[in-house]
Amino acid sequence: MDNVQILTGNQAAALGAKLCQVQVVSAYPITPQTSLTEVLSHYIEGGELQAEYVRVESEHSAMTVCIAASTAGARVFTSTSSHGLLYMHEQLHWAAGSRLPIVMCCINRGVGAPWSIFNDQQDSIAQRDTGWIQIYCRDNQEIIDTVIQAYRIAEAVYVPVMVCYDGFVLSHTTMPVRIPDERDVRAFLPSYQPHTILNSQEPRNINPVIFPWRRMDAEGCLRDGYMELRYKLQKALEEAKPVIGKACSDYTAIFGRVHEGLFWRYRLDDADALLIGMGSLATEATMAVDRLREQGVKAGVLGVRLYRPFPREEIKNCIGQRKALLIFEKDISYGYEGALCSDVKAALYGSEVKAPVHNFICGLGGRDVKAEELADAVKTSLKMIGAGNLKQQTIWLNCRTEKSNDGQSF
Amino acid sequence: MIDNNISAMCKPAPGEAGKTGDWRDMRPVIDHTKCTPYVKNKPACFLCWLYCPEGVIRDTIPVEIDLDYCKGCGICAEECPMGAIAMVAEGKQDG
Ligand code: SF4
Numbered sequence: 394m395d396n397v398q399i400l401t402g403n404q405a406a407a408l409g410a411k412l413c414q415v416q417v418v419s420a421y422p423i424t425p426q427t428s429l430t431e432v433l434s435h436y437i438e439g440g441e442l443q444a445e446y447v448r449v450e451s452e453h454s455a456m457t458v459c460i461a462a463s464t465a466g467a468r469v470f471t472s473t474s475s476h477g478l479l480y481m482h483e484q485l486h487w488a489a490g491s492r493l494p495i496v497m498c499c500i501n502r503g504v505g506a507p508w509s510i511f512n513d514q515q516d517s518i519a520q521r522d523t524g525w526i527q528i529y530c531r532d533n534q535e536i537i538d539t540v541i542q543a544y545r546i547a548e549a550v551y552v553p554v555m556v557c558y559d560g561f562v563l564s565h566t567t568m569p570v571r572i573p574d575e576r577d578v579r580a581f582l583p584s585y586q587p588h589t590i591l592n593s594q595e596p597r598n599i600n601p602v603i604f605p606w607r608r609m610d611a612e613g614c615l616r617d618g619y620m621e622l623r624y625k626l627q628k629a630l631e632e633a634k635p636v637i638g639k640a641c642s643d644y645t646a647i648f649g650r651v652h653e654g655l656f657w658r659y660r661l662d663d664a665d666a667l668l669i670g671m672g673s674l675a676t677e678a679t680m681a682v683d684r685l686r687e688q689g690v691k692a693g694v695l696g697v698r699l700y701r702p703f704p705r706e707e708i709k710n711c712i713g714q715r716k717a718l719l720i721f722e723k724d725i726s727y728g729y730e731g732a733l734c735s736d737v738k739a740a741l742y743g744s745e746v747k748a749p750v751h752n753f754i755c756g757l758g759g760r761d762v763k764a765e766e767l768a769d770a771v772k773t774s775l776k777m778i779g780a781g782n783l784k785q786q787t788i789w790l791n792c793r794t795e796k797s798n799d800g801q802s803f
Numbered sequence: 804m805i806d807n808n809i810s811a812m813c814k815p816a817p818g819e820a821g822k823t824g825d826w827r828d829m830r831p832v833i834d835h836t837k838c839t840p841y842v843k844n845k846p847a848c849f850l851c852w853l854y855c856p857e858g859v860i861r862d863t864i865p866v867e868i869d870l871d872y873c874k875g876c877g878i879c880a881e882e883c884p885m886g887a888i889a890m891v892a893e894g895k896q897d898g
């Protein structure tokens with residue numbers, strides 16, 4: 394019989410990590426991640442989870458502990474948000490460069506200044522180029538399932554995985570969550586095999602100084618230079634896509650739930666207008682689509698789940714001959730446009746796709762985004778496009794300065 | 804099969820980061836006639852051996868410096884109580 398519990402996103406993530414029998418947890422509390430680590434420390438202190446909880450003085454150290462423990466062969470977990478994630482930034486590169494299958498939840502929160510504890514996705518988007526796989530979840534069920542899948546993916550390709558979900562919107566909101574059976578999780582997730590076994594009889598230097606060129610080491614073994622190692626990281630991410638797809642289909646076979654691996658689709662078979670987004674914003678877009686459909690607008694949602702590696706081909710094929718692309722996101726690459734918008738457009742370069750693109754920056758610093766507002770924005774956009782204005786727009790939704798959106802009301 | 808070059812690793816050994824001595828632009832030159840262990844023919848002093856941050860000085864009689872890995876920092880010359888070590892620009896004659 395199904396075991397259903399009413400859980401917050403943070404409780405779901407903690408339970409996911411527990412079901413994966415993580416052996417080392419190191420994290421530093423930060424809103425809105427704190428309740429996740431509280432649950433984990435409770436499990437460990439109460440003996441429900443046989444793991445070491447390593448207390449640290451900062452997120453930088455938390456990731457450093459994870460790197461050390463993962464190197465030593467432990468399955469490790471951590472989580473953070475916003476400034477905590479930014480503080481880890483240097484160690485994120487070390488984790489990926491060392492090819493360690495660490496799994497971390499990033500509970501998305503805006504970044505200061507000014508000070509904010511509320512949700513947007515600027516924090517994880519700012520870590521886009523650290524070499525981590527990034528997966529964005531749309532609800533609490535997907536959080537628990539994705540944490541479990543993340544270990545399978547990370548340990549197969551030796552790349553760390555960041556499971557991202559929206560602060561408060563998901564982290565502190567309760568929903569019914571089906572709890573995977575422990576034995577099923579064990580069947581789905583083989584035990585962690587580190588890429589290198591440390592052995593005191595055969596000591597090694599890990600991450601010594603690397604010169605630009607390849608060279609023989611003292612044992613006469615040809616060692617890669619920096620470029621080769623970085624190329625391999627890039628290759629590992631590119632080649633992770635089928636592994637991620639397979640992890641999702643195997644998951645469905647065991648647990649019955651479908652989380653499409655790279656992105657999910659909502660009412661988009663015959664959709665002319667495509668709403669594209671990530672995380673809970675894309676969930677909100679499904680409700681906007683329902684409204685639009687009632688009003689006769691053929692709209693659908695493409696919810697990006699896998700942001701890195703970016704599913705370039707698959708997204709391009711899914712977009713096909715749609716008439717309008719409406720990209721909603723809770724981040725901005727300052728001085729240009731939303732990061733997701735750039736990535737989607739880059740995927741379309743050189744293809745037959747000519748659909749106009751409207752990019753909506755919304756919900757920054759926790760500003761509420763209602764389905765109705767998304768639907769209205771889509772209608773305004775479609776009107777502009779219908780009137781022959783095919784130029785790309787970057788629209789700040791619900792932003793009320795006199796100068797925003799060139800006086801257009803969105 | 805896991806690639807044994809999946810991340811940067813090596814067995815700890817001299818030279819695993821290349822011959823780092825080629826970074827040097829000044830090199831230490833010992834005048835053994837001023838060096839205590841050599842003069843007394845006894846294992847004594849060895850302050851240069853103690854202070855060298857690269858561990859490339861051997862506490863032998865006479866004291867030896869492995870120039871393959873000496874980075875030319877000059878700490879040994881600075882610390883030598885007998886003034887037995889001179890730093891000489893690379894490319895110039897000893898002394
Ligand atoms: S410090 Fe000077 S005197 Fe002492 S052992 Fe070294 S070279 Fe000789």
Ligand code: SF4
Nearest residue numbers: 855873874876877879
């Ligand atoms: S102290 Fe500096 S200059 Fe002297 S031997 Fe060591 S590395 Fe070379």
